[in-house]
Amino acid sequence: MRKFLCVSVSLLALALSGLGQGGKTLVVGIDADALTLDPGNFRHRETETILRNMFDALVTRTSTMEIVPELAVSWERVSDTEWIFYLRDGVTWHDGTPFTAEDVVFTVERTIKEGRISGRTSPRKGLLDPVTDAIALDRLTVKLITAVPYPALIAFLPHHLIVPKHYVEAVGDEYFAEHPVGTGPFKFVRWDKGVQIVMEPYENYYGGSPAIPPVGPAKLERVIFRVLPETSTRVAALKAGEIHIATRIPPDLIPELEADPNLRVMAVRGTRSAFLEMNVTRPPFNDLRVRRAIAHALHVDLIIEHVLGGLATPIPSLMSPDSPFYQDLPRYPYDPARARALLAEAGYPQGFSFTLDCTPPFKDVALVIAEMLREVGLDVKVQVWEWGLLLPKLLARERDAWVADWGNATLDPMDIMIPKLRTGERGNYSGYSSCLYDGLMHFAEYIARTAESRLAAYQLAQELIAYELPLVPLWVAQEIYGVSRRVVGWQPSPDSRINLHRADLLD
């Protein structure tokens, strides 16, 4: 009994001796740790979300996805393949060294030249591929040269964070990956891997993009990104007041957060387009009438309302309404009778059976879709896969239909229309192949001389897809954040990056 008392007393002591994280320490609960702190060596969304606070890029985006200057003051496209960037003066790295054009050249070369990071090539090369050279014209002027005309260059640049030449060369790639030095609003303090990344404001910060006020050093005293992979745990930590921003909240949990007077829900339309894709290389989905029947059988608005909490925007084709390339087209109306008629016309008056594949996040959506398809006489089974297993089967065209999405963080069609549907592309799981579509892509990418003709080509292509339906476009879902009411000066951004430069924490 005495032992029990001892144990309970010491447990109580433990319980009450919490370590306060007082002051203006803003904690973000994020669902995955950074893979590395080297901005040149990853392909991972959460890593970019975190690094964004320690590094800046030549340009950045506002929370409405407009591209604005950051480390570059301005830029001009001097020819089809040459761009000149004029850099901001007076910017310093976290170690005090001035930022110059040499750093930009170093960053670009580290990204596009082979074997530059610990003997390996940067995995981000593909995100800058048409760039062949970077030349420092003077201390604050850089010229980028592309192999072919590459109008989308500027849309990719916010994702290329600039790294310090002098520091990386001095400490080496491996040390840099764990002890980063950037030009961003926050400087690195410590990384307890798998647990947290701690940053503090850089006192000599130049203030960030003048296009996004207020300009100046960060207001917070400290920022901590806490790794909390389990959704319910993130919500629990938010409710307990241990974190102030929680990422990736599922729509079902919104009422729970709204019921808490200390919390609010912030949502922003994301950049991932969701589809019901079909294998168009074999029956039954090689028949356009069948694909249209599917489109008519889906009550997309109902799914959005009930499964996604109303937080998604239906799309008529591939592009998000936020993209300047978006083409507003009529959607296929929900019409089960029409769907049945089309199926009968295609020779399936009794319907047919197939398996609808998906990954775990789409399970509920797939189940509801299967229900709707059953209404028009189709016998649909749902199979949930781990992505690693499903992907090779999709690439081998062994499956019939599946629900999936594709990220389009740049909002440029290059990033989604080409990989998703051009003949033979790696994301073209449906096996769609159209000379017209491929031609339009080629025209927009290499031939179009003006922004207008490029836009026209992409919009025509979207119309083509809406007509031929190798995939039934579903929606662009909103990304939902749970946020403490103490947080001010922060807006979620469609590209999912969390920039805390202008955030503050009320007492």
Next chain:
Amino acid sequence: MVLGVTFVVFLLLWLTPGDPVEIFLGQTGPITAEEIARIRREFGLDQPFLVQYGRFVARALRGDLGTSIIHRRPVVSLLAQTIPATVELTLFAALIALLVGVPAGVIAAVRRRSLLDMAGTVIALAGVSLPGFWLGLILVIAFAVNLKVFPVAGRLSFGTGLVPQTGFLLLDALLQRKLSALVDVLRHLVLPAWATSAGMMAMTMRLVRSSLLETLNQEYVHTARAKGLAEHRVILAHALRNGLLPVITALALNLGALLSGNMVVETVFGWPGVGRLVVQAIQTRDYPLVQGGVLFYALTFVALNLLADLSYGFLDPRIRHGRE
């Protein structure tokens, strides 16, 4: 044996569909076939199966497990960061399980069919029949959200000044003589250790009970009783010592399973352990990292088996003599 395990895993991974490079590159931006081929080449994935395995073994013998495709850092350093977290949590949980499970089992056996026995049975069963994530989340909601007595998740707060050296934070805190850090680490340990130990505790209790009941019936126990030894000496010195045999086998197995990383608890409590690392590696087909993890498991099992075997000899003189 270790060689066998790694070979089988290598073969399985090789047979399993899924391309690490495809998964790694994800969906951002246009990616050319040349780029995929180059990454495959850089990681030696373009080589024939046996060449890849041979290289792995040759490197592993030199203590180099290669570079993770996803993390792009040496596998050895990734494992070195996560293994101590898992080991610390597991040992702490095992300690709790033993401290509670063995006495509870003894009491249940001695007071068989009593109210205590029945209550113990029901509690033990509750422990094994709750899904780990369910128990974990309930603990979080109760103790972290509502009572706010323990932190929701993580392993260490910021501001303790603790510098991780061994990776075993309790040990680090002791070495650096930082009491506040020690308390902070313990606070983070309580809930995940509780969730981890629930199953083990139940298993220990049940096994101690059943095997003690058996040994209490053995000749030598009757003899000891007949010699007039006090009942608690009979139970503790004679019966329990022999009754612990199957318990140790089971515990060693259980410990091994837990050391390979309790994925569920690690996820719920944001615990930076090896289980989560390796499961993610499997899902992303990060072959070098999976191999490194498997090697760790294999070595752990060998070590635990050895320990279990040694403890048999120590606890059961018959086997000890039988071996001689």
Next chain:
Amino acid sequence: MRRRSWRAFRRNRLALAGAILVVALGLAVALAPWIAPHDPLRGNLAERLRPPGYRGGSGPIYLLGTDNLGRDILSRVLHGGRVSIALGLLVVGVSITLGVTLGLISAYVAGFCDTVVGRVADVLLAFPYLVFAIALMGLVGPGFLNLVMALVFKEWVIAYRIVRSEALTLKQAAFVEASRAAGASPLRILFRHLLMNVLPSAVVVATLRVGWVVLMEASLSFLGLGIQPPQPSWGVIIADGRDHLFRAWWISTFPGIAIFLFVLGVNLMGDGLRDALDPRLATERIPE
């Protein structure tokens, strides 16, 4: 079962209670298609996340509430139990049979045979479970029988190790030596003495493992490798409900209770069986 054992079992009230619990649950689950009030697979999106006891507009009662797709939890728990219990029994049955057989042979025959099986068991134990499960499901596709295979694959080792270590001890026990000296055949020793004496442990292990298998099924189903939707299992329903734990506790709780009651019943029954089957413990009650 011998008559004396049966009487002993019946005398044990806890065990009887356990047996009744298991039979009741088994019956309810077996009769699910006839007694479930709703279709377990189809939901009504207008009736999402309804609390237990909710009565819909058109009159149907959702006794245990509905899930996030408006499916009736009671019906899902009833139907889910069919899958979970079948899986648990099948996996543990096969594994225990395999483990006991190999464990006895290993301990009794010793030598080369013991070494080989022991090494295989070691390799399997050292083998990370998920690697195997994912690889297998990748090769042959997810499905019920594949799931059984994936679970048995490692599960038998547990019984094997415990049985082997017990049998090793028993082999040198006085009564076995005596029986051997009296000229009993090896088969008789194996079955009459060793098997009957390791059975209690096997039963204890089996009962504890049924719950484990059901829970493991939940983890695998959660990774998309187990029971395929829309088919529910207890594990699937619990995993489905975990994101709704704050708002709709009933989704995970009722299948959780079902698992708990089932495991409790099987365990109490196992205890009773153990006492009844164990010849040494049975003599305890015969006055000396």
